[in-house]
Amino acid sequence: MTERLNFLLEIIEDLKNQNLFITLPVLQSEQKNWVKMEDKEVLMLSSNNYLGFANHPRLRKAAKEAIDRWGFGAGAVRQIAGTMEIHLQLEKMLAKFKHTEDSLVFTAGIAANRGTIQALMDAGDVIISDELNHGSIIDGVRLTKAERKIYPHLDMEGLKKALEESKNFRRRLVVSDGVFSMDGDIAPLDQMAELCEQYDAILMVDDAHGDGVLGKDGRGIVSHFNLHGRVDIEMGTLSKAFGCLGGYIASDAILKSFLINKARSFIFTTAHPPAVAAACMEAIRMVQDEPQHFQNLWKNTKYFKEGLQKLGFNIGNSKTPITPVIVGESARAQELSKAMFKENVFVKPIVFPLVAKDKARVRTIVTAQHTKEDLDFALEKFGKAGKMMGII
Ligand SMILES: Cc1ncc(COP(=O)(O)O)c(C=O)c1O
Structure with missing residues (x-):
């Protein structure tokens, strides 16, 4: 040294x-x-490894077949020459699973949170965040020039107060873990959706610990509360219940195009090896058919x-x-x-x-x-x- x-x-x-x-x-x-x-x-x-998929024979097989079909590395960042058809197939499959129009896969959940928050918010905006949100959300908040307001953990009165004080900002983003990673408690997303509608705030939820765990067939927290169409941005990871690697944003096609252009943690990093995409797809199939x-x-x-x-x-x-x-x-x-x-x-x-x-x-x-x-x-x-x- x-x-x-x-x-x-x-x-x-x-x-x-x-x-x-x-x-x-x-x-x-x-x-x-x-x-x-x-x-x-x-x-x-x-x-x-909630569902025990990390070492499952079906995922091993899917990954091995993908190596034979596509080779190992993707060879480039997604924007330049690293996007293969298999990456897009995964994004379509994820969107279908989450009942959204489309999705965008990042190399990890941390990249999805950092890149999305950084791209969406800027000076003149405000981000309203639960005090116990995951470090990757906090990183995303720190990457922007937006104002921040932190409300006490799960406190809907606190969230309401922060929204009330945020009326004069250009845009408001409310962001929360769905399931909190250190405590295992669940955000009251139904009440949050109502408040966001009332105060015209964008609602983003981190479903890292909800995917494969909550909702119909493990579709996550939005399914758990039956809030399809009322949560603007669902972030999740493919590294926990799905037993693989990667993060994603499930939302509409416009947000996907925007993030491809603006999310730095998407733009400046190499695409997943195709075997990762293949194993992720097999995991999504397995959640539904097993x-x-x-x-x-x-x-x-x-x-x-x-x-x-x-x-x-x-x-x-x-x-x-x-x-x-x-x-x-x-x-x-x-x-x-x-x-x-x-x-x-x-x-x-x-x-x-x-x-x-x-x-x-x-x-x-x-x-x-x-x-x-x-x-x-x-x-x-x-x-x-x-x-x-x-x-x-
Ligand atoms: C709540 C939450 N969000 C995001 C992440 C990041 O996900 P990944 O491990 O895929 O980067 C994690 C995992 O560490 C997490 O617990």
Whole structure:
């Protein structure tokens, strides 16, 4: 390391002193209910692989066939020479799945949020955002010259007040996670749609944790609240329930053309390998023709949440497969995660700045792949660790 980078050591030391220093856990196997980590088999309770698609034979097959048909790399950014027919087929299929006119796929969800918000809003506009919105939304907001107003988490009076104060701006954008990634609670999108109609505000929802999880056949939060046609912009990812990679905006064709021209995170990056597009399409087919994954996910979610509650843990206000086990200080969350790992269960500690300093937690996510035996095993280990640490 050069001397000019020595200042990094101080920052890292500071993070370590605050128990906030992060290292990367490494999988030595494919992503599934039991994985290999640190040379042992552990129960995975921290992935976003909701439906168990990440290692599914149908996705593997679709990707392999696409490699044979299209080669591996796309070879260029979408705008120049990287758009293949298979990319457009995916966008049409996604739009149909989401009941929108069209969609545009970005290389990742973070790129979809950053690029869309950056392209849409400018000086003279205002963005109104839930205080617990995902970092990629916050990044998008920071990329614009628009004013920002942050309302308290899920507080519809707070949203109304912000809209009332925003009447004189040129345009208003209200943006929210659909399912909040650290808490598993759900935005009241029906009330938000009404307020946006009343105040002539554009409504954008991040469905990263709603796709494959909420609504009819896992079509997401707009389907869950039956709001088709009333939410201007649906953003989602293909990297969680769909088990692949990518982000998207589902909306109308005009927005798609606009973003192709103006969204910097779309313009300045190479297209997905065609195998990614093929696997994404297979995942969208599977969500619709194999409903058992969706059903298992919810059966497991209910069983596991009830189990944690019976043990006496604080699981917040979660309504989805994301279930936080809230313990307070960062050090406690890290201790609980370590105790669980010793017992062969992997649950990631989530600490500041991802959540408030006194709301550190381990975040659990069950998937459709977990068996009842898996969940009983995890509950037993949670009970043991929770008692040992005096949490329950
Ligand atoms: C709510 C939310 N939005 C956006 C993203 C970004 O999605 P991706 O991982 O596809 O970049 C994530 C995932 O980390 C997320 O949890």
